[in-house]
Amino acid sequence: MAKVDMSVNIAGVTLRNPVVTVSGACGFGEEYKPFYTTADIGAIAVKGTTLLPRLGNAVPRIAETPAGILNSIGLQNPGVDVFVTRELPRLREEGACVIANIAGSTLEDYQAVAERVADAGVDLIEMNISCPNVKEGGVAFGVIPAMVEKITAAVKEKCGKVPLIVKLSPNVADIAENARAAQAGGADALSLINTLIGMRIDIKSRKPILANKIGGLSGPAVFPVAVRMVWQAKKATGLPIIGMGGVATAEDAIEIMMAGADAVGVGTAMFKNPMAPIEIRDGIERWCEEHGIADVKEITGSVID
Amino acid sequence: MNPILAKGKILSNRLLLEGGLLYEMKILTPEMAAGALPGQFVQVDCGEGTSLRRPISICDCDDITLTLCYDVRGKGTLAMAKMPVGGEIDLLGPIGRGFEIPEQGRVLLVGGGIGIYPLVKPASLLGGRAKALLGFRNASLVNGVEYFTDYGAEALVCTDDGSYGVHGFVTSLLEEELKAGDATVLICGPMPMMKAAAAVCAKYGAAAQVSLEERMGCGVGACLACVCKIKVKDGDGEKHARVCVDGPVFDASEVVW
Structure with missing residues (x-):
């Protein structure tokens, strides 16, 4: 049969394949170059970027959990100036589809960063209102639906022609309601799920393992939650969705696409297997070939429910 | 060299200290061993039930083998201790900035x-x-x-x-x-x-x-989990450096203790 069309579309932007490396897991793409380049994947969502550089949280910042990890990095990043002047031109040269992930402490911070990255010409902007690891901002904007709508509308104004993805927190009462709030605010697409808030304690010392005490849970442990929330968010909004949360295999990717994801984020899986994004990409293509699917987009939302 | 993913063959895996938890593993892995520098480490895949690799320092190496000495501290290193001689081990490495060996002097x-x-x-x-x-x-x-x-x-x-x-x-x-x-x-x-x-x-x-040493995630410098505080050169500030790739070896005078 003819080659599978692996391209997908997120709010008018074409990704060469559905695999996105998620924000926080792949830096600005440089570190994984010995294994694959950003031209091999659908898009790279870069490290959460704030207006000014951030030092991040104290260590320990990571702990292993059953079928996952808990992290509390605290948005350590070099600031939007470094992203725009140093990282973005390099990513452009590599042929990357670039998703700028933006974060802040105030609504004005978010607007300022959005404006900078939109002017610099990123392909998509992903607004992180779901980071569980910073004291101000972050998840505070992502929990109450009215706040989600308000900040989405305010940031959308500053994005120009660049489509805005709202990254949703799973730590909410009703994901469908938050997805609709983002849509009402003008979101062009959604990404979900960010991490679930968790905690681990070292029973020998009786101290929390993470210096921040609590952190975000990711990895296969959260995968069923991600599938459920993607399914609900798609039904609630019909918006393009980058589905993420514990995707570790091509089968996982296909499952979350069936639930309603147009593209698939890979993060934690890379820590054990740096080749995971490529293996998942190739596995999806193989599965399509084996199942007579000519266009990967046919998988999206194909769950029989 | 850039880190690579490579399979190694376990040549030996023995308890070093009677009644202790300290093991020595010798691994045949020519490509990785040939590029390894003193003070670097490898990230070991400890198999089912682990989400993160385990960073283990390179004790010794020649053109074709690596020697790792490790303490059994938890699930991952226990799995390492049980890996059979002749079996395969999945490694990511060699990683990091190692020791600078002075050309002369004590x-x-x-x-x-x-x-x-x-x-x-x-x-x-x-x-x-x-x-x-x-x-x-x-x-x-x-x-x-x-x-x-x-x-x-x-x-x-x-x-x-x-x-x-x-x-x-x-x-x-x-x-x-x-x-x-x-x-x-x-x-x-x-x-x-x-x-x-x-x-x-x-x-x-x-x-x-x-x-x-610090609790580590990706081991390639992307996730920013394993940071330490370093003095900013020509300034009075501090910044976070990644233990995995900016270290693990640092000039002692630049570390904020």
Whole structure:
């Protein structure tokens, strides 16, 4: 049969394949170059970027959990100036589809960063209102639906022609309601799920393992939650969705696409297997070939429910 | 070299210390071994039930084999201890900035506990120019001294409780050595010991390198989990450096202890 069309579309932007490396897991793409380049994947969502550089949280910042990890990095990043002047031109040269992930402490911070990255010409902007690891901002904007709508509308104004993805927190009462709030605010697409808030304690010392005490849970442990929330968010909004949360295999990717994801984020899986994004990409293509699917987009939302 | 993913063949995997938890594994992995530098580490895939690889320092290497010495501390290292000889091991490495070996002059290798092992490869390159100062909690934990003496280094051993060798901390041995003459100092061990040793080196103006450890995620510098505080050059600020790729070896004078 003819080659599978692996391209997908997120709010008018074409990704060469559905695999996105998620924000926080792949830096600005440089570190994984010995294994694959950003031209091999659908898009790279870069490290959460704030207006000014951030030092991040104290260590320990990571702990292993059953079928996952808990992290509390605290948005350590070099600031939007470094992203725009140093990282973005390099990513452009590599042929990357670039998703700028933006974060802040105030609504004005978010607007300022959005404006900078939109002017610099990123392909998509992903607004992180779901980071569980910073004291101000972050998840505070992502929990109450009215706040989600308000900040989405305010940031959308500053994005120009660049489509805005709202990254949703799973730590909410009703994901469908938050997805609709983002849509009402003008979101062009959604990404979900960010991490679930968790905690681990070292029973020998009786101290929390993470210096921040609590952190975000990711990895296969959260995968069923991600599938459920993607399914609900798609039904609630019909918006393009980058589905993420514990995707570790091509089968996982296909499952979350069936639930309603147009593209698939890979993060934690890379820590054990740096080749995971490529293996998942190739596995999806193989599965399509084996199942007579000519266009990967046919998988999206194909769950029989 | 850039880190690579490679399978290795386990040539041996033996308990080093009777009744202890310390193991030595020799691995045949030519491509990785040939590129490995002293002070670097590898990330070991410990199989089912682990989401993160385990960073293990390279104890020694030649053109085709790596030697790893590791303590069984949890699920991952326990799985390593059970890996059969002749079996396959999945490695990511070699990773990190290792020790800079001075071309001439005396070098003191200051190690504490399991921290002595990353100093073995430097000893192999230094021969008689190296003197190892090795500290352990007590006599039952003393091990690995022959790794240094076999390469022609003199080795002094001390124990916290005096049950073997000199009674006292390795920092006292270090101070005596630096009083006697200048040396480059390579340090690896528990954080309090490294901090104290770095302070002694600063007091005597000796150049010192420390190998730091921190809970690690990706091991390639992307996730920013394993950071340490470093003084900003030509400034009074501090920044976070990644232990995995900016280290694990740092100039002791740049570390914010």
